[in-house]
Amino acid sequence: MNPLPHPGRLDLGLVSGFSVLAVLTFISVTWDIQLTTAMVAAPIVASFMTNAGRTAIVAGAAIALSAVGGSWLDVPYTFDYWFRVAICASLAGLAVLSALLRDRRESRLQRMTVIAETAQRAVLRAMPNSIGSVGLAARYVSASAEALVGGDLYEVAATPFGVRVIVGDVRGKGLEAVQTAATVLGAFRAAAFTEPDPAALTRSIDDTLSRMLDDEEFVTAIVGEFQGDRVTIANCGHHPPILVGADGAAEISTGEPTVPLGLGSVPELSEHAWPAGSRMLFFTDGLVEARDGTGEFFPLAEYADELRDGTVEEALDRLVARLLAYAGQEMNDDMALVLAERTGA
Numbered sequence: 001m002n003p004l005p006h007p008g009r010l011d012l013g014l015v016s017g018f019s020v021l022a023v024l025t026f027i028s029v030t031w032d033i034q035l036t037t038a039m040v041a042a043p044i045v046a047s048f049m050t051n052a053g054r055t056a057i058v059a060g061a062a063i064a065l066s067a068v069g070g071s072w073l074d075v076p077y078t079f080d081y082w083f084r085v086a087i088c089a090s091l092a093g094l095a096v097l098s099a100l101l102r103d104r105r106e107s108r109l110q111r112m113t114v115i116a117e118t119a120q121r122a123v124l125r126a127m128p129n130s131i132g133s134v135g136l137a138a139r140y141v142s143a144s145a146e147a148l149v150g151g152d153l154y155e156v157a158a159t160p161f162g163v164r165v166i167v168g169d170v171r172g173k174g175l176e177a178v179q180t181a182a183t184v185l186g187a188f189r190a191a192a193f194t195e196p197d198p199a200a201l202t203r204s205i206d207d208t209l210s211r212m213l214d215d216e217e218f219v220t221a222i223v224g225e226f227q228g229d230r231v232t233i234a235n236c237g238h239h240p241p242i243l244v245g246a247d248g249a250a251e252i253s254t255g256e257p258t259v260p261l262g263l264g265s266v267p268e269l270s271e272h273a274w275p276a277g278s279r280m281l282f283f284t285d286g287l288v289e290a291r292d293g294t295g296e297f298f299p300l301a302e303y304a305d306e307l308r309d310g311t312v313e314e315a316l317d318r319l320v321a322r323l324l325a326y327a328g329q330e331m332n333d334d335m336a337l338v339l340a341e342r343t344g345a
Contacts, residue, residue: 013050017042017058018059019242021065029072039066045093052100123182124153124336131158132150133344134226136165137312138175139320141286141335151177151219152336155185157192161225164192164201167282167338168238168261184219184261185214198223198234199269202261206236209262219226222282226340234267236260239285242304244303245278245307249304252280279307279315279341286335290327312339 018250020042043059066088070077118136138154151170158161166188170177184205191204202223211221222238224231233241233252237260243252256266273278282303290298303322307315316339323330 011050011054013046014054014058016049016059016240017046017055020045021058021061025065025069028069032073034069034073036066036069036081037088037091039063039069040088040091040095040243043092046101047095047099050099051103054097055099056096059096062092063089067106086293123178125155125184127154127156127338130343131156131163134163134343135312135341135343137316137339139201139316139335141320141323141331141337143286143331144336151181152286152334153181153185153221154282154336154338155188156338157189159193161196162227163225163340164198165224165226165258165338165340166221167284167336168219168236168282169336171218172213178218180209180213180219183209184221188223197269198232199223199267201269202234202236202265206261206263206265209265213262218262220260220285222254224282224340226279226342227276229274229276229342231272231280233270233272235270235333236265236267239283239288241283242281242300242307243272244281244304244307245280249301249307274342276342276344279312279339281307282338282340284334284336286331286333287323287337289333290331290335292326293328298323307339312341315339 021039024035024038024041027033039062042062043055045143046058046167047055063085066085069075070081075081088319107334124140128134130136136156140152140154151172152168152169153170154165156165166184168181168184170180170184172180187205187208188201191201195201195204202221205221218237221236222241223234223236224241225233233254235254235257237257240251240254240257252270252272254270255268258265288298288300292298302318306322310313310318316337319337
């Protein structure tokens with residue numbers, strides 16, 4: 001059900017409903033207009049904005065005013081008059097029923113959303129602040145309520161081969177996408193400590209997914225391995241990361257991306273310099289496909305340089321704030337971000 005209003009705050013549905021009653025009563029008294037049935041407009045308006053209990057309060061007041069309205073108009077209480085009162089009462093009851101059904105739908109949706117979000121939080125473990133000489137920060141931004149939860153994912157592991165990170169995006173939404181994301185992360189956690197390079201790691205994950213996904217399901221992903229002053233990338237149909245250094249920010253070239261995971265992905269490795277103090281942003285397409293009111297995509301290049309400022313946590317918070325402001329505080333796709341920084345010499 002809808003929660004009770006905060007103490008000291010007026011409920012918009014009650015205020016609107018009684019305001020409509022006041023206006024209709026004023027019109028009826030001032031101009032001697034019989035508005036017996038029209039009083040039902042008040043609970044109808046209230047039902048759009050408040051729960052069934054408060055709609056019933058407005059409905060009761062509307063029925064009462066409908067019943068006594070004839071007294072100030074000197075209208076005889078004929079069968080026709082009471083028939084109009086009955087119509088008002090019936091429609092007011094329908095308004096309460098409508099509010100009750102909406103309350104139940106919202107309650108079910110809220111429960112399902114909590115379940116889905118809990119499952120997703122269980123899949124996406126907390127990102128450590130640092131591993132060795134690599135500072136880390138991650139953010140997950142849910143899309144609008146219509147999109148429910150999605151399958152964006154990220155994980156990091158300290159392995160004998162270096163610090164390895166994966167960022168990916170499952171095709172689809174809902175709990176099935178979360179389940180697929182959990183499979184990807186489970187395969188990553190299992191293979192990250194044994195496979196000799198990111199390409200072999202992605203092939204291992206691909207083998208796991210290919211046994212469980214349908215032909216039309218897949219996961220775009222990128223795997224990075226940080227070791228000393230070098231970073232090695234395997235790109236499986238995903239957006240290349242952004243390298244932010246002393247000379248500015250630029251998308252790094254990861255070569256020709258292979259097909260996504262689950263479709264027989266065999267990526268080639270690309271190796272890049274990883275200077276001290278530089279940062280690298282891994283992201284899913286929710287970042288670059290967010291649009292403003294005119295339909296223009298979020299201009300990541302205009303804000304990427306700001307990722308150098310402050311801590312990695314502050315930098316991601318600032319980027320998310322820029323994005324939400326650009327998209328009008330509502331996104332059409334989920335988004336996962338991981339920002340890594342080389343903190344050692």
